[in-house]
Amino acid sequence: MEITSPSFGQRIIQGRWIGKIALVLVSLLTIWWVGNKAAQSPSLFYQQIVNGLQLGFVYALIALGYTMVYGIVKLINFAHGDVFMVGAFVSYYAVSKFSLHVWPSTIFPNISPIISVVLGTITVAILSMVICALLAIVIERIAYKPLRNAPRISALITAIGVSFFLEYFGALDFVFTPNFITYKRPFQISIWYLKDGFHKLESGTAAPDGSIIFSNILIIIILASLLLVLGLNFIVMRTKIGKAMRASSYDKPTARLMGINVDGVISITFAIGAALAGAAGILYATAYPQVFFWMGITPGLKAFIAAVLGGIGSIPGAFVGALIMGQAEVLSAGYISTPMRDAIAFAILILVLLVKPTGLYGEPEREKA
Amino acid sequence: MLLEVKDLNVYYGAIHALQGINFHLNEGEVVTLIGANGAGKSTTLNTISGLLRARSGNIVYKDKDISLTPAEEIVRMGISQSPEGRKIFATLTVMENLEMGGYLKTKEEINSGLMRVFRSFPRLKERQNQLGGTLSGGEQQMLAMGRALMSQPSVLLLDEPSMGLSPILVEEIFNIIQEINSQGTSILLVEQNAQMALSVAHRGYVIETGSITLEGKSSDLLHNPDVIKSYLGGH
Numbered sequence A: 001m002e003i004t005s006p007s008f009g010q011r012i013i014q015g016r017w018i019g020k021i022a023l024v025l026v027s028l029l030t031i032w033w034v035g036n037k038a039a040q041s042p043s044l045f046y047q048q049i050v051n052g053l054q055l056g057f058v059y060a061l062i063a064l065g066y067t068m069v070y071g072i073v074k075l076i077n078f079a080h081g082d083v084f085m086v087g088a089f090v091s092y093y094a095v096s097k098f099s100l101h102v103w104p105s106t107i108f109p110n111i112s113p114i115i116s117v118v119l120g121t122i123t124v125a126i127l128s129m130v131i132c133a134l135l136a137i138v139i140e141r142i143a144y145k146p147l148r149n150a151p152r153i154s155a156l157i158t159a160i161g162v163s164f165f166l167e168y169f170g171a172l173d174f175v176f177t178p179n180f181i182t183y184k185r186p187f188q189i190s191i192w193y194l195k196d197g198f199h200k201l202e203s204g205t206a207a208p209d210g211s212i213i214f215s216n217i218l219i220i221i222i223l224a225s226l227l228l229v230l231g232l233n234f235i236v237m238r239t240k241i242g243k244a245m246r247a248s249s250y251d252k253p254t255a256r257l258m259g260i261n262v263d264g265v266i267s268i269t270f271a272i273g274a275a276l277a278g279a280a281g282i283l284y285a286t287a288y289p290q291v292f293f294w295m296g297i298t299p300g301l302k303a304f305i306a307a308v309l310g311g312i313g314s315i316p317g318a319f320v321g322a323l324i325m326g327q328a329e330v331l332s333a334g335y336i337s338t339p340m341r342d343a344i345a346f347a348i349l350i351l352v353l354l355v356k357p358t359g360l361y362g363e364p365e366r367e368k369a
Numbered sequence B: 001m002l003l004e005v006k007d008l009n010v011y012y013g014a015i016h017a018l019q020g021i022n023f024h025l026n027e028g029e030v031v032t033l034i035g036a037n038g039a040g041k042s043t044t045l046n047t048i049s050g051l052l053r054a055r056s057g058n059i060v061y062k063d064k065d066i067s068l069t070p071a072e073e074i075v076r077m078g079i080s081q082s083p084e085g086r087k088i089f090a091t092l093t094v095m096e097n098l099e100m101g102g103y104l105k106t107k108e109e110i111n112s113g114l115m116r117v118f119r120s121f122p123r124l125k126e127r128q129n130q131l132g133g134t135l136s137g138g139e140q141q142m143l144a145m146g147r148a149l150m151s152q153p154s155v156l157l158l159d160e161p162s163m164g165l166s167p168i169l170v171e172e173i174f175n176i177i178q179e180i181n182s183q184g185t186s187i188l189l190v191e192q193n194a195q196m197a198l199s200v201a202h203r204g205y206v207i208e209t210g211s212i213t214l215e216g217k218s219s220d221l222l223h224n225p226d227v228i229k230s231y232l233g234g235h
């Protein structure tokens, strides 16, 4: 049978095109608006880009967990943002209560302080990641696994329930308390500015006009995120377990026919995603040094939008989507108004869902035969 | 007896798909299960592989009851399946698909498995870096069989390997089935192409709406009037 393609006029009426035209208009307007502002004050613009990178890389770590879990069990794990919160709290306790970040110099008093802080901070990060991974494995076993064959909406509602549970369990006085808590960084922040070369900003002084300020935290966030993302990519593309993850996400019964323990693979996927969220938790709290029981909600939602924007299920998509979200948030906060940034994030979500529901890198959903 | 199915009953909800079937496979044999659409052939293979659970009855393999054994353990014990419709992992390369077939094997076993598979299916070697989803139907069938061989099974379950293939390719696939068998793998072959299946199998069973209605040596079944009428397109 011949399938005639609809005429141009019909396509416009059919809707997608209206969305696409709207998107092009919105994009042009945005570029014009941002370009205008950038021309007025280039250094402010570059400053925003730098701040957006810091945020975007943290979002990327969270978004990867959403996308990996979705890829394998088709579940939007709304508790993921709260796992991120737990990661931040674990590092808070490790640093503030147990001084884990300086363990090398406690044990070996002669060790150089820099090596001590580096090793100590890595230890704290690993602890957060491991605890988040274990937490996610437990959550998956208790809350999601029994619903594996239930309608998707049941698992989704359960995920929202788990999210509330983690938040309000965390809010208990003997857990994380309902308070905003100042976060003690495992290492000293040092601030630099770029104007006619790099200069260290001494505390108590202001950077000169027209300079771009950044901190060692930005560098650490970018390096740590890149390292983790490359590591993840290696695991997924090159290792046996990564291949089993891809096979299982494509077709679970057939994966079992290969001898793959699919339940185990799902656990590992949750664990890896949660470990990345744990790393994001410590990085985020280091950059914005405050922890509280619902701190995971907003970054979690932003990262979720990033994953949808990139095409949920796609790892490169989550990464690119998160970088875009970071920029969108910072530019709207900087050039429009701070309260608008969340509205704009959701406006992006709505536009993506209208115009390309499968996101930048997404493939149309494959129907099971 | 290498594999024996005893009084197996399998349900999909209220649907009684297998109604007490019995059959067996001896070491070194090719046994075929023929039957019309919906007779219960794939259900039988998937129950043996552990993807489905029988409500009653036993599956005995090498003197052990495996009717409650998890699917991955069954592969480890030496039963692997090339499923109906090939079920290639489209987003994995040919090589990765084969590696998944050898998931429970060591690196050395995977390498020797690859050599064996590439000897039977030279085409796969040429295409090893191509995505599984981009192979032609015939190549996908070869990949599905090669993948199932990677676990070096004692029993190979083949579900409709000739489905959708051109006559020349069907011929080739059946030659390979015989070759695999002659190297010592016992084969349970599910087919709608009864003519071909009976020509390579030692024995056969006819399954109709969940029950075995006929069994015997292939040569006898080929001349059985009921089989000729229903499955060989005879008059």
Ligand SMILES: Nc1ncnc2c1ncn2[C@@H]1O[C@H](COP(=O)(O)OP(=O)(O)OP(=O)(O)O)[C@@H](O)[C@H]1O
Residues within 6 Å of the ligand: B012, B015, B017, B035, B036, B037, B038, B039, B040, B041, B042, B043, B044, B084, B192
């Ligand atoms: N997932 C399922 N849910 C419900 N009923 C099923 C399911 N799978 C198979 N059945 C039913 O069980 C019976 C046997 O199906 P099965 O797939 O084993 O047949 P088959 O002999 O392999 O057929 P074909 O030659 O078409 O592949 C059929 O009536 C089918 O409708």
Ligand SMILES: [Mg+2]
Residues within 6 Å of the ligand: B041, B042, B043, B084, B159
């Ligand atoms: Mg079938």
